[in-house]
Amino acid sequence: MIDLEQVQDCYVSTSSKMVLLVVDGLGGLAHPETKLSELETANIPNLDAMAQESACGLTTPVLPGIAPGSGPGHLALFGYDPLKYIIGRGALEALGIEVDLQPGDVAARGNFCTVDNEGRLTDRRAGRIPTQLSAPLCEQLDKIELPGIQLDVYPVQDYRFVLRLRGTGLSEQVTETDPQINGVPALEVKALTQDAEKTAALVNKFVEQAQKILAEEVPANMLLLRGWAQLPELPPMGSAYKLNPAGIAAYPMYRGLATVAKMNIIPTGKSFSDEVVTLKENYDNHDFFFIHYKPADAAGEDGDFGAKVQALEDLDPLIPSIRDLNPDVFMVAGDHSTPAIMAAHSWHPVPFMLNSQLTKGEGVPSFDERSCGLGSIGRIPATSVMHLGLSHAGKLTKFGP
Amino acid sequence: MIDLEQVQDCYVSTSSKMVLLVVDGLGGLAHPETKLSELETANIPNLDAMAQESACGLTTPVLPGIAPGSGPGHLALFGYDPLKYIIGRGALEALGIEVDLQPGDVAARGNFCTVDNEGRLTDRRAGRIPTQLSAPLCEQLDKIELPGIQLDVYPVQDYRFVLRLRGTGLSEQVTETDPQINGVPALEVKALTQDAEKTAALVNKFVEQAQKILAEEVPANMLLLRGWAQLPELPPMGSAYKLNPAGIAAYPMYRGLATVAKMNIIPTGKSFSDEVVTLKENYDNHDFFFIHYKPADAAGEDGDFGAKVQALEDLDPLIPSIRDLNPDVFMVAGDHSTPAIMAAHSWHPVPFMLNSQLTKGEGVPSFDERSCGLGSIGRIPATSVMHLGLSHAGKLTKFGP
Numbered sequence: 045m046i047d048l049e050q051v052q053d054c055y056v057s058t059s060s061k062m063v064l065l066v067v068d069g070l071g072g073l074a075h076p077e078t079k080l081s082e083l084e085t086a087n088i089p090n091l092d093a094m095a096q097e098s099a100c101g102l103t104t105p106v107l108p109g110i111a112p113g114s115g116p117g118h119l120a121l122f123g124y125d126p127l128k129y130i131i132g133r134g135a136l137e138a139l140g141i142e143v144d145l146q147p148g149d150v151a152a153r154g155n156f157c158t159v160d161n162e163g164r165l166t167d168r169r170a171g172r173i174p175t176q177l178s179a180p181l182c183e184q185l186d187k188i189e190l191p192g193i194q195l196d197v198y199p200v201q202d203y204r205f206v207l208r209l210r211g212t213g214l215s216e217q218v219t220e221t222d223p224q225i226n227g228v229p230a231l232e233v234k235a236l237t238q239d240a241e242k243t244a245a246l247v248n249k250f251v252e253q254a255q256k257i258l259a260e261e262v263p264a265n266m267l268l269l270r271g272w273a274q275l276p277e278l279p280p281m282g283s284a285y286k287l288n289p290a291g292i293a294a295y296p297m298y299r300g301l302a303t304v305a306k307m308n309i310i311p312t313g314k315s316f317s318d319e320v321v322t323l324k325e326n327y328d329n330h331d332f333f334f335i336h337y338k339p340a341d342a343a344g345e346d347g348d349f350g351a352k353v354q355a356l357e358d359l360d361p362l363i364p365s366i367r368d369l370n371p372d373v374f375m376v377a378g379d380h381s382t383p384a385i386m387a388a389h390s391w392h393p394v395p396f397m398l399n400s401q402l403t404k405g406e407g408v409p410s411f412d413e414r415s416c417g418l419g420s421i422g423r424i425p426a427t428s429v430m431h432l433g434l435s436h437a438g439k440l441t442k443f444g445p
Numbered sequence: 446m447i448d449l450e451q452v453q454d455c456y457v458s459t460s461s462k463m464v465l466l467v468v469d470g471l472g473g474l475a476h477p478e479t480k481l482s483e484l485e486t487a488n489i490p491n492l493d494a495m496a497q498e499s500a501c502g503l504t505t506p507v508l509p510g511i512a513p514g515s516g517p518g519h520l521a522l523f524g525y526d527p528l529k530y531i532i533g534r535g536a537l538e539a540l541g542i543e544v545d546l547q548p549g550d551v552a553a554r555g556n557f558c559t560v561d562n563e564g565r566l567t568d569r570r571a572g573r574i575p576t577q578l579s580a581p582l583c584e585q586l587d588k589i590e591l592p593g594i595q596l597d598v599y600p601v602q603d604y605r606f607v608l609r610l611r612g613t614g615l616s617e618q619v620t621e622t623d624p625q626i627n628g629v630p631a632l633e634v635k636a637l638t639q640d641a642e643k644t645a646a647l648v649n650k651f652v653e654q655a656q657k658i659l660a661e662e663v664p665a666n667m668l669l670l671r672g673w674a675q676l677p678e679l680p681p682m683g684s685a686y687k688l689n690p691a692g693i694a695a696y697p698m699y700r701g702l703a704t705v706a707k708m709n710i711i712p713t714g715k716s717f718s719d720e721v722v723t724l725k726e727n728y729d730n731h732d733f734f735f736i737h738y739k740p741a742d743a744a745g746e747d748g749d750f751g752a753k754v755q756a757l758e759d760l761d762p763l764i765p766s767i768r769d770l771n772p773d774v775f776m777v778a779g780d781h782s783t784p785a786i787m788a789a790h791s792w793h794p795v796p797f798m799l800n801s802q803l804t805k806g807e808g809v810p811s812f813d814e815r816s817c818g819l820g821s822i823g824r825i826p827a828t829s830v831m832h833l834g835l836s837h838a839g840k841l842t843k844f845g846p
Contacts, residue, residue, distance in 0.1 A: 050528050051511055402787065405480040420814070422794065422824045424509040431510025435792050442790055443507055444517035444527065445537040445672070 051431075051443050057286040060372035060437040062332045063323070064429070066121060067359065068114070068298075069341025070378025071394040071413055073385050075349055082340075082349060082384060083395065083412035086356040090363040091376070095411040099403040101421025102393035102413070103429060105380050111391040117379030118301045120426035122334070123285070124278055131304065132216060132273020138206045139300025143198050145275055150214045150243060153271040154197070154205040155222065156181065156264035163229040163266075168222065169203045170264040178203055181264060188253045190246050207250075207269060215240035218247060220270035230268055280306035281332075285434060290326060292319045293336035302334055316358075320365050327369055331439075335366075344382030345389075352384045367399075373437040374399045376411070377429055393423055400436035452832075452844050458687040461773035461838040463733045464724070465830070467522060467699075468760065469515070470742025471779025472795040472814055474786050476750055483741075483750060483785060484796065484813035487757040491764040492777070496812035500804040502822025503794035503814070504830060506781045512792040518780030519702045521827035523735070524686070525679055532705065533617060533674025539607045540701020544599050546676055551615045551644060554672040555598070555606040556623065557582065557665035564630040564667075569623065570604045571665040579604055582665055589654045591647050608651070608670060616641035619648060621671035631669055681707035682733075686835060691727060693720045694737035703735055717759075721766050728770055732840075736767075745783030746790075753785045768800075774838040775800045777812070778830055794824055801837035 072082035105112040106126050115136050116126030131139075134151035145151060156178055158167040179199040185207075186197040193211030200206055217240040221230045233251070235244040247269065258265050281289050291302025291309050294316065299309050308330065312322040316337050323335055337359055343351035367374060378394035395416040397407075408415040417423075421432070434440035473483035506513045507527050516537050517527030532540075535552035546552060557579055559568040580600040586608075587598040594612030601607055618641035622631045634652070636645040648670065659666050682690050692703025692710050695717065700710050709731065713723040717738050724736055738760055744752035767775060779795040796817040798808075809816035818824075822833070835841035 050508075054511075402474065402784075404477060405475045420793075420818065421509070422503070422818065428509035431508065432792070433510075435510045435512060440510065440512075442512045442514050444514040444531060445534040 051440070052284070054441045054443050055284070055286040055434065056439055056441055058331070058438050060331065060439060061327070061369075062373040062433050062437050063366060063369070063371045063375070064121065064332070064334050064433065065337065065366065065374070065376045066118065066334065067337045067340050067376060067378050069344040069380060069382025069389065071381025071383070071390070071392050072344065072352065073381075073383035073390075073392065075385065081413050082344075082352045082356060084410075084414070086353045086360070088356055088360040088411065090360045091411040092409070094363060094367065094374075094376070094399055095397050095415065096407040096409065097404055098397035098399040098407050099421050100395070100397045100408045100411070100416045100419025102416050102423045103377060103396045103426040104393050104423060105426045109391050111389045112380045113389065114297060114379060115301065117426075118298070119278075119305070121377055121379060121429050122281055122305045123427055123430035124305070125427060129276045129278055131276060133271025134206070134216075135273035135275055136297070136300075137200060137204070137271065138198075138208060139303070140297040141198055141200055141206060142296040142300060143196075143206055143208055145208065146210070147275055147277060148210070148212070148214060150209045150216050150272060150274055152207045152269045152273075154207050155268045156203045156205070157230075157266050157268050158263040159229070159266040165223065165226045165228060165230065165266075167263060168226060168268065172202050173264055175199060175201055178205065178264065181258065181261065184257050185254050185267075188250055188257070190249055193246060195250065203264070209243070209246070213239075213242055214274075215243045216272045216274045218244045218272050220272070221251060222268040222270045230266060233269070275304060278304060278306070282306060285332075285430065286439070287332045288330045289332040289334065290330040291334045292322050293334075294319055295336065295338050298336040298338070307334060317362060320362050323366065324369065341382045344384050345387060347384055347387030349384035352382075372400060373433045375429065375433050377426070393417075394426070396421065396429065398432055398436060402436055452841070453685070455842050455844050456685070456687040456835065457840055457842055459732070459839050461732065461840060462728070462770075463774040463776070463834050463838050463840075464767060464770070464772045465522065465733070465735050465776045465778065465834065466738065466767065467519065467735065468738045468741050468777060468779050470745040470781060470783025470790065472782030472784070472791070472793050473745065473753065474782075474784035474791075474793065476786065482814050483745075483753040483757060485811075485815070487754045487761070489757055489761040489812065491761045492812040493810070495764060495768065495775075495777070495800055496798050496816065497808040497810065498805050499798035499800040499808050500822050501796070501798045501809045501812070501817040501820025503817050503824045504778060504797045504827040505794050505824060506827045510792050512790045513781045514790065515698060515780060516702065518827070519699065520679075520706070522778055522780060522830050523682055523706045524828055524831035525706070526828060530677040530679055532677060534672025535607070535617075536674035536676055537698070537701070538601060538605070538672065539599075539609060540704065541698040542599055542601050542607060543697040543701060544597075544607055544609055546609065546701075547611070548676055548678060549611070549613070549615065551610045551617050551673060551675055553608045553670045553674075555608050556669045557604045557606070558631075558667050558669050559664040560630070560667040566624065566627045566629060566631065566667075568664065569627060569669060573603050574665055576600055576602055579606065579665065582659065582662065585658050586655050586668075589651055589658070591650055594647060596651065604665070610644070610647070614640075614643055615675075616644045617673045617675045619645045619673050621669075621673070622652060623669040623671045631667060634670070676705060679705060679707070683707060686733075686831065687840070688733045689731045690733040690735065691731040692735045693723050694735075695720055696737065696739050699737040699739070708735060718763060721763050724767065725770065742783045745785050746788060748785055748788030750785035753783075773801060774834045776830065776834050778827070794818075795827070797822065797825075797830065799833055799837060803837055
């Protein structure tokens with residue numbers, strides 16, 4: 045698997061511009077009746093026309109057969125080995141609601157839950173209480189104080205929240221309190237390493253106080269904590285590649301992932317057309333732009349084939365506005381496939397196209413799984429996407445004499 | 446990336462014969478008007494006929510998106526991980542003029558340059574003085590003596606020369622004297638590691654004496670040294686693969702690269718047809734032959750599409766003379782692509798074909814980028830070429846029980 049540092053002497057800073065459009069959950073599978081995938085079904089003349097003038101291929105997000113989450117899917121596209129740089133569940137949950145997570149902080153995913161008189165779990169999700177009930181509970185828990193560290197509790201959605209610990213000497217190497225079944229009490233937190241004993245003791249104190257605060261609440265009279273995680277230490281994308289990178293994403297999770305790579309986050313609106321306006325307005329200020337399109341994945345996860353087709357058709361008319369900026373390199377990629385017939389992320393290779401001055405006349409007829417499989421790029425690890433883009437942009441020079 | 450030593454128990458010595466023809470800069474890109482690459486444009490009936498009877502594919506020299514120099518491009522084809530075994534600039538320059546470079550020697554690339562009365566650089570290339578002016582200066586510098594080591598200066602071309610240091614305890618871990626800009630003096634050499642302090646002190650003494658010798662020369666009154674390099678220590682190809690390998694190359698650089706892999710270099714003439722005669726005359730003496738064809742790369746680097754087509758057409762009639770020897774395995778590969786439209790080495794996958802008794806009837810219609818992309822070998826790292834060849838030659842047996 046590629047590593048940013050393997051060819052570190054070959055990166056050069058130039059004025060050329062790169063745009064990486066990540067269509068979340070881009071790849072799909074054939075509908076059982078039509079035998080056509082979402083991309084093959086959708087009417088996407090602009091993406092198809094671009095494919096005809098692009099180098100096309102398929103990317104493997106992590107390894108063949110591995111369906112990635114959003115974290116590894118994006119890190120790979122940014123060039124980070126997704127098997128080396130792991131974003132834990134708690135950290136990703138925090139990024140998803142734009143909690144400020146700094147190196148050294150520890151985050152956990154929390155669930156409100158229900159226990160009986162003897163403390164045994166009766167509902168691990170407290171009847172999936174709505175956010176308007178859980179948010180005031182988070183405010184209560186947020187007031188808990190622990191010696192020597194800062195503690196914050198953020199509501200996520202329904203019964204879910206994020207606990208963030210900030211202070212020196214904290215560790216993610218502690219066990220979860222969720223026993224994963226009802227009928228038994230929540231577990232005590234244990235240190236997995238000697239360094240983590242302080243954290244384990246602090247968290248147990250937090251749980252003890254939280255239990256008192258929640259005791260009379262119905263049905264959320266207890267909490268569970270899991271997915272302890274600190275941010276991985278990634279080489280910043282800007283200094284690694286000699287770029288001035290910007291991230292534009294309507295959804296906080298993807299701004300969070302861009303933050304992990306140390307991109308500059310440009311505030312934007314709620315829709316992809318807002319993102320494109322933001323791209324245009326800031327086009328002179330950066331030489332690399334990551335821009336994120338979410339609806340394809342959301343529809344795929346819902347198992348709604350038609351909605352995913354529609355999401356792709358909604359994206360298509362905005363492609364010319366990006367091409368009109370004349371970026372030296374414009375890449376359309378996906379972090380993973382989300383076939384509607386699976387209603388889930390999948391391991392299938394993801395369509396990819398790269399447009400530059402060097403790609404005229406080598407394209408394929410249309411932008412979809414089958415056509416891209418015949419493209420000149422072939423099948424590459426997603427971690428090679430940045431290197432290909434940088435080379436086409438003249439930002440990656442010859443390796444070795 | 447593959448490593449020679451991964452399957453070391455599987456190599457067996459047999460009497461079968463292998464020929465690896467490396468067409469330098471083989472791969473190309475489509476001409477903007479015709480949409481056909483150099484290989485697709487060229488009339489190469491013998492290469493096409495061979496492709497129809499061969500297993501075809503595309504090789505990735507280093508990693509997708511990485512354009513390699515000649516060093517990594519060839520080492521990969523010989524089976525060495527090009528990210529692990531690095532040939533520095535000074536060593537490659539020395540190999541390029543066939544300086545005898547032994548393990549432990551340190552080589553640098555030298556430039557004659559011009560400085561003003563206060564020692565500030567006014568021309569880093571001394572007006573690109575011709576070789577007939579620089580060669581006598583090299584003779585003068587060659588007479589400099591340093592305590593405890595042997596020192597030799599070899600003219601390369603125009604303002605360029607090679608400095609070779611031979612002795613015990615030398616190190617490549619020293620800084621360059623070239624400040625890369627005019628208007629400032631040459632830099633002093635500094636040791637990057639403690640082990641390199643002896644080398645740094647010796648080189649500074651050399652520069653001091655050289656400066657005195659050159660002081661009155663116009664315009665080459667000073668020198669710059671860069672690209673300090675020792676040879677990487679490679680497992681010899683012969684013992685690693687249980688082969689008796691020979692290298693045949695008209696250009697010294699490629700004889701040098703074959704030397705690094707410890708092939709036996711067979712003296713030959715100035716042209717590829719000389720090389721083919723050499724191959725024939727020595728066919729009984731070795732079981733593996735690396736034979737090198739340079740003109741395709743030279744034309745590509747010149748950005749001359751027509752000349753690259755011609756270079757491929759000039760190669761084609763000589764293919765039957767090699768096939769007539771009936772090698773058990775005949776492979777045609779490239780160290781990298783050199784598309785004429787880029788006038789440079791590129792990162793694009795390189796056409797590859799392997800002909801053996803096992804490849805009849807699985808070929809593609811012609812030998813070019815698109816056809817090879819559809820071949821049975823698919824896309825492989827260039828480091829896998831030797832393993833494929835050895836297996837087809839019966840020299841690589843089953844791995845694992």
